[in-house]
Amino acid sequence: MTAMPDAPEETSHVDRVGHVVVVGADSIVVRLTEELERAGEQTVIVARAGADPDLISDARAHGAEVVTAGRVREPDLIAAGIKGAKAAVIIDEDDVWVIRVALVVEELNPEVRLVLGLSDARLGARLRPVLGECEILSPAALAAPSFVAAALATTDTMTFEIGGRLVVAGPADRVGGDRLGVIGDSEQTELSGAVLPADATGDIVLGTELVGRSSPAVRQSGMFGALTRVIDRRLRLVLLGLAILILLSTVYFKLVGVDWLEALYLAFTASTDTGIGDSEEHLGVGFRFGAVIIQLFGLMLSSGITAVIVDALISARLEELSGGIRGRPRDHVVVCGLGRIGTEVAIRLHSRGVSVVAIEQDERAVGVSRIRARKIPVLIGAAGEDAILAAAGVSRAHAVLALTDNDSVNLEIGLVAKQAKENVRVVTRVFDHELAGRVERRLKLGATRSLSMLAAPAFASAALSRTDRLIFPIGRWVLIFTELTVQADSGAAGIRLSELPDPDVARVLAHRPVGGNRWDWQPGNPRLAVGDQLAVAATRTGLARMLLLTKVTRRS
Structure with missing residues (x-):
């Protein structure tokens, strides 16, 4: 067994100024550190003792310095240089802990820019x-x-203001007006083709008007949903038997010599015991004995119908009260894992009118009570087990979302779901971005998403006081829209637009010269001056390059 290298010796950062302090040590913190490093920022992480050493190692690889603390108290924050920090980001699954640390930070440095990651929006x-x-x-x-868009195989639209005008980003069939450019291709699985494609042939565009309507997802709800839950497979079989009995009885009574219409009437009344007495004078004694037999069969079938309906209604009510599955859902979405992301995704799907079945291993998880409060059925058990997925109706599902905190469990869920139904849509949460790409290419499990990759850019923007950035998800990547100003002594001052980073990672949408009153959305190739503003659409890498190019060069 190879010995692990010793962790770097921790140093005090009490006198440091102008850096970013990040409190926490989860996957989002690692991605956030990467974002801040790309933007040229210095980062100090305060991690609780017992944090995942792999995550700490990844953060150090991105240039962060780490202070290990027991419960993260005032001395730990002072050692991280909180008094001289320009921003503090606090992220943890425990909202109460986040608030406690935030109050300490605010006391130590009232001027610091606080960014909190909380699960409870209220x-x-x-x-x-x-x-x-x-x-x-x-x-x-x-x-x-x-995650919702991946489950429903759609791309949402976003309307926002940038470069002095209101624009719409989304699928080409939903975006109209002036076509401002192609910004993505939902069919591509590689970053270079999915975001800011060079050939401008993608299906995700930027325009000036929102047109058409997205087709709402359909679920069985209201009167129709209640009816289909009552008329389950057992009742359909009983009704089929009754229909066959009526058909055979019609032929039987036709032999009496009556016409077909009266034969049908006699068959129906005999099978349902609703009126054979009023027409028995047409029958001979032998045929009356036949009618009695028909009535007996009809009574049994009618009793069966009553029993099935009562059982279905009582079962539906008990399942509703206990949070179980009602009936046999079809074309629904199975959400596996009710952590932060699983709970949020399930609620959003439900609010769109999508039928949802959730699976969570820990019945005490906070997400279970939140989901059950919305009448969404929850199964308690390991989502990777065949029996649990079968109980959730995976063989009839439209999509399965594997959203637990464990990559291996999520992959197992995806594989089991594909075995149960080959064409089911699977969305897998994977932390490792390289692994996510290989899963899509080699295992053919479907879409993969990373919570940290999608959330980290927003935390970086807030930490750097650039809350005007808009983050638009395209597949498992994000496209960032923002406005930048060319600062004095920056690398961008004096160069032409064509000398900016590769347009495949950062594309200038519009330019406003210093002192100008209007944005030019067809800027040509002007030379940039200090104070010029640029409206930009960029990948994470592209934005980092643009930030480094337009801000003041750090002097040693």
């Missing part, structure tokens, strides 16, 4: 006035739209 809204300059973000809320 709690965050109430805290905002108390904590001063504070940005509160929900990682799950940031990433959920991409």
Whole structure:
């Protein structure tokens, strides 16, 4: 067994100024560190003892320095240089812990820019006035739209203002007006073709008008849904038997010599015991004995119908009260894992009118109570087990979302789902971005998404006081829209637009010269001056290059 290398010796950062302090040590923190490093920022991470050593190692690989703390108290934050920090980002699944640390940070440095990652959006809204300059973000809320779009095989539209005009980003069939450019291709699985494609042939575009309507997902709800839950397979079989009995009885009574219409009437009344007595004078004694037999069969079938309906209604009510599955859902979405992202995705799908079945291993998980409160059925068990997925109706599902916190479990869920139904749509949450690409290419499990990759850019924007950035998910990547200003002594001052980073990673949409009153959306190739503004659409890498190019070069 190979010995692990010793961790770098921790140093004090008490006198450091102008850096970003990040409190926490999860996958989002690692991606956030990467974002800040690309933007040329210095980062100090305060990690609780017992944090995943692999995550700490990844963060150090991106240039972050790490301070290990027991419960993250005032001395730990001071050692990380919180008094001289320009921003503090606090991320953890425990909202109470995040708030406690935030209050300590605010006392130590009232001027610091606070960015909090909270699961409870309502709690965050109430805290905002108390904590001063504070940005509160929900990682799950940031990433959920991409998971929902992948589950429904759609791309949402976004309307926002950039470059002095209102624009719309989304599928080509939903975006009209002036076509401002192609920004993505939902069919591509590689970053170079999916985001800002060079050949401009993608199906995700930027325009000036929203047209048409997205087709709402259909679920069985209201009167129709209740009816289909009652008329289950057992009742359909009983009704089929009754129909066959009526058909054979019609032929039987035709032999009496009556016409077909009266034969049908006699067959129907005999089978349902509703009126044979009023027409028995047409029958001979032998045929009357036959009618009695028909009535007996009809009574048994009618009793069966009553029993099945009562059983279905009582079972539906008991399942509703206990949070179980009602009836046999079809074309629904199975959400596996009710952590932060799984709960948010399930709620958003449900609010769109999509039938959802959730699976969670821990019945005490907070997400279970939130989901059951919305009358969404929840199964308790390991989502990777065949029996649990079968109980969730995976063989009849439209999509299966594997959203647990464990990559191997998510891959197992995807493989089991594909075995149960080859054409089921699978969306897999995977932390490792390289692994995500290989899963899509080699295992053919379907779409993969990373919560940290989707959420980290928003946290980086908030930490750098650039809350005007809009983050638009395209597949498992994001496209970032923002406006940048060319600063004095920056690398962009004096160069031409054509000398900016590769347009495949950063594309200038519009340019406004210093002192100008209007944006030019067909800027040509002007030479940039200090104070010029650029409206940009960029990948994470492209934005980092643009930030480094347009801001003041750090002097040693």
